[in-house]
Amino acid sequence: MSLMDRMRAKSLHAAALLLLFTASMSPASAAQVRGATVEDAIAMVRIQHGVTPEDDVAAFSPDGSQAAFVTWRGDLARNTNVYELRLVDLRSPLGVRPPHIVLTREFPGERRDQQASPIKQLRFVQGGKAISYLGLDSAGLAQAYLLDLATGTETQLTRHPSAIRTFTVGPDGKLLAFSAVLNPEDGSAQRMEDDGVFMWDTDVFPTPSKFTLISPVLSRMNGWNAIRQYFLVEGGRNRLIFDTRQSRPALPLDLKDEKVAAAPTQSLVDDSSLPFAVLPASPDGKHLLLYPYQLTEHPMHPEKYAYYGAPHMNAYTHRTAPLVGVVDVATGRIEPLVDAPSPQFERYESGAPLWSPDGKSVIVYTLSPERPADPPSWVEVDLDTHRVSPLGLEKDSRPLAWAGDGRTLVLSRKGEQFGRLARGSGRAWGKAVYTGAVKGFNPDWSVASDGRLVLGVRDGLRAAPELVAFDPATQQSTPLTDLNPQLAALRLGEIAPYHWQSKADAPADGFLVKPVDYQPGKRYPLVILLDDGTLHKEGEPYLLDGAWQLSGHATQMLAAQGFMVLYTREPPMRDVVETPAEGERIRTYTEAAVAKLDSEGLIDPLRIGIAGWSRAGYYTSYLLIHSSIKFAAASNIDGGASEYTDRLRPFTDEELKRVSAPILFNSHGLWSLVYHGAMADRLLALNRPADILYFQSASHSTTRPQHRLRSLGSNIDWWRFWLMDQEDPDPAKVAQYAHWRGLRDMRAKPASGVGK
Numbered sequence: 001m002s003l004m005d006r007m008r009a010k011s012l013h014a015a016a017l018l019l020l021f022t023a024s025m026s027p028a029s030a031a032q033v034r035g036a037t038v039e040d041a042i043a044m045v046r047i048q049h050g051v052t053p054e055d056d057v058a059a060f061s062p063d064g065s066q067a068a069f070v071t072w073r074g075d076l077a078r079n080t081n082v083y084e085l086r087l088v089d090l091r092s093p094l095g096v097r098p099p100h101i102v103l104t105r106e107f108p109g110e111r112r113d114q115q116a117s118p119i120k121q122l123r124f125v126q127g128g129k130a131i132s133y134l135g136l137d138s139a140g141l142a143q144a145y146l147l148d149l150a151t152g153t154e155t156q157l158t159r160h161p162s163a164i165r166t167f168t169v170g171p172d173g174k175l176l177a178f179s180a181v182l183n184p185e186d187g188s189a190q191r192m193e194d195d196g197v198f199m200w201d202t203d204v205f206p207t208p209s210k211f212t213l214i215s216p217v218l219s220r221m222n223g224w225n226a227i228r229q230y231f232l233v234e235g236g237r238n239r240l241i242f243d244t245r246q247s248r249p250a251l252p253l254d255l256k257d258e259k260v261a262a263a264p265t266q267s268l269v270d271d272s273s274l275p276f277a278v279l280p281a282s283p284d285g286k287h288l289l290l291y292p293y294q295l296t297e298h299p300m301h302p303e304k305y306a307y308y309g310a311p312h313m314n315a316y317t318h319r320t321a322p323l324v325g326v327v328d329v330a331t332g333r334i335e336p337l338v339d340a341p342s343p344q345f346e347r348y349e350s351g352a353p354l355w356s357p358d359g360k361s362v363i364v365y366t367l368s369p370e371r372p373a374d375p376p377s378w379v380e381v382d383l384d385t386h387r388v389s390p391l392g393l394e395k396d397s398r399p400l401a402w403a404g405d406g407r408t409l410v411l412s413r414k415g416e417q418f419g420r421l422a423r424g425s426g427r428a429w430g431k432a433v434y435t436g437a438v439k440g441f442n443p444d445w446s447v448a449s450d451g452r453l454v455l456g457v458r459d460g461l462r463a464a465p466e467l468v469a470f471d472p473a474t475q476q477s478t479p480l481t482d483l484n485p486q487l488a489a490l491r492l493g494e495i496a497p498y499h500w501q502s503k504a505d506a507p508a509d510g511f512l513v514k515p516v517d518y519q520p521g522k523r524y525p526l527v528i529l530l531d532d533g534t535l536h537k538e539g540e541p542y543l544l545d546g547a548w549q550l551s552g553h554a555t556q557m558l559a560a561q562g563f564m565v566l567y568t569r570e571p572p573m574r575d576v577v578e579t580p581a582e583g584e585r586i587r588t589y590t591e592a593a594v595a596k597l598d599s600e601g602l603i604d605p606l607r608i609g610i611a612g613w614s615r616a617g618y619y620t621s622y623l624l625i626h627s628s629i630k631f632a633a634a635s636n637i638d639g640g641a642s643e644y645t646d647r648l649r650p651f652t653d654e655e656l657k658r659v660s661a662p663i664l665f666n667s668h669g670l671w672s673l674v675y676h677g678a679m680a681d682r683l684l685a686l687n688r689p690a691d692i693l694y695f696q697s698a699s700h701s702t703t704r705p706q707h708r709l710r711s712l713g714s715n716i717d718w719w720r721f722w723l724m725d726q727e728d729p730d731p732a733k734v735a736q737y738a739h740w741r742g743l744r745d746m747r748a749k750p751a752s753g754v755g756k
Contacts, residue, residue, distance in 0.1 A: 044073060051119070064450045114699035163180060166279040176288070361381060379391060419435050444547075464542050583619065620640055625651065666711060695711070
């Protein structure tokens with residue numbers, strides 16, 4: 001039996017004993033049983049993000065009587081995730097009938113897509129009697145399906161040889177159009193297979209890496225050169241109308257410019273750079289909106305727009321400055337809706353375009369070709385005349401949906417305030433009126449609205465996320481789900497917002513989780529979990545494990561083991577990203593937090609661990625090299641093993657000599673292993689303890705249950721070993737601790753000959 005099998009068997013046995021034990025106990029006594037475990041985090045039912053083509057949390061039926069959303073949870077016994085399409089009754093009395101499951105799919109996850117799901121892009125059709133959705137066929141390829149809600153019968157709408165990315169159907173459920181991935185054969189693969197190529201050959205590797213030569217090869221292996229094709233469906237036949245090879249980078253790449261060379265390499269040609277793609281049909285089915293759309297012979301020149309000169313813009317945003325295209329379904333002809341970019345990089349304002357109920361106009365977020373100095377805004381564009389009428393919305397506001405009268409837009413401001421914008425005389429717009437706000441909506445989930453109700457996700461520091469309906473007219477909010485009643489029985493560590501000053505003008509904050517059996521006056525080992533920008537600047541989310549990323553960050557599980565945990569929000573970084581000041585901001589930010597915790601007598605300054613995922617992995621490495629804090633251990637999760645602000649160059653031996661803390665590298669896939677392995681090799685040559693936990697098929701944000709069990713469990717073991725000098729007596733971990741004791745002994749040895 002393998003180590004993973006033994007770990008799984010042990011966790012299942014423990015879970016079974018717990019169920020037998022708690023079944024005979026009252027809720028009050030069961031609440032005293034235990035703190036949170038990794039198994040609790042895996043089994044937690046979670047609401048899927050973005051289930052509609054517009055990325056809303058739910059889809060409404062045409063009459064507003066019901067809504068559809070998707071949940072998922074881990075099934076550790078079968079090492080898969082279980083996805084469930086649920087329908088909720090929105091008729092009065094609201095919330096009395098619990099949601100019921102109409103479709104269940106098992107899906108372990110996708111290595112290349114951390115947001116992959118077997119049920120997404122939901123749309124009610126046939127008057128609410130059926131739902132179209134993007135699912136997976138027997139070969140694991142995404143295809144379009146139609147689900148009859150009365151009979152449960154599924155009909156496969158597409159049988160394309162490659163994965164479907166977006167699709168649109170008419171009100172009758174008939175497939176109108178779709179887009180799909182294509183991996184072009186350009187001859188370079190054959191050259192690499194049969195001939196041999198130099199790594200500087202730009203015909204094979206258009207964006208070579210100066211420092212890590214394997215990176216271009218790994219990019220090709222991961223299919224990052226895939227393109228996207230768009231098809232109209234006519235009489236059962238597919239007609240190609242657009243191919244992203246017809247697009248071009250909005251600005252040419254200048255690899256001599258170090259900032260350009262360090263930025264992402266994708267352009268509108270690449271399928272991987274099109275996360276905001278939509279393909280909605282007009283109500284009469286005569287037109288489609290194709291976004292993003294761009295032609296080589298129709299350059300946008302985004303450099304003329306002041307918006308693209310903002311500090312947070314980089315070469316990538318310049319190269320992905322697309323139009324919204326209007327497709328005539330009868331002819332396949334495409335023309336720009338507005339001859340200006342429609343950027344989708346703003347947090348609150350931007351969003352998918354909306355057809356008017358009569359199909360005569362489009363509500364769209366765009367820049368203005370006549371006023372290039374103006375920021376982007378929401379406007380209405382007449383389809384026949386292309387006349388542009390500004391809506392006059394203030395910052396952080398956007399339209400959600402049309403109200404039932406067809407003349408009023410439902411608005412959202414910062415995701416928690418709602419209002420209406422009505423037409424005046426003719427087609428002129430009046431003034432926005434905000435009618436109310438609902439507290440506790442988590443902005444990680446985009447709200448949905450049918451013009452009458454707003455659906456969103458509410459959670460809290462001790463309350464798991466639930467779907468909630470908000471009525472702007474009555475100001476009433478009603479919970480619609482109770483997805484995780486079992487979590488109420490856990491003893492969670494006390495969690496509260498924590499604030500400090502990193503410097504005179506820079507307030508900083510995060511969440512401090514105290515040990516489950518916290519004793520005032522006692523100093524505890526501290527684990528700092530760095531955020532990668534996934535925590536919003538406001539709100540109090542439920543943190544059983546991590547926010548968004550679900551590996552490594554064992555928040556409440558660490559509290560159950562006697563650790564103090566500081567989960568930090570990322571400080572504002574837009575003005576310093578990709579500069580040497582980026583790491584320094586994190587350093588002063590983190591050192592100030594530790595200083596305050598120490599002054600309050602909460603932590604043992606000799607037992608501090610630091611962990612970060614993705615770009616926060618870079619922050620972890622930077623802190624180990626540059627911070628005055630003497631970290632006792634570190635965990636670097638799928639990122640950070642190079643100097644990000646200097647074209648991803650490897651850290652020098654002089655830099656690595658400053659690292660004193662043992663590092664656990666968590667490598668998700670070959671790309672990550674290449675970077676982590678290079679840094680770990682140099683550290684070991686310098687007698688700096690380093691270990692690698694490798695997941696060959698894990699996505700960037702790990703979702704597969706066994707991966708999460710191993711990742712979260714091993715990180716807990718790592719912190720207990722280095723910060724508490726404790727070892728799990730599980731016989732399956734004997735070799736693990738023998739290896740770690742060897743790493744601990746390494747510190748006493750002089751460095752080997754290399755790099756002295």
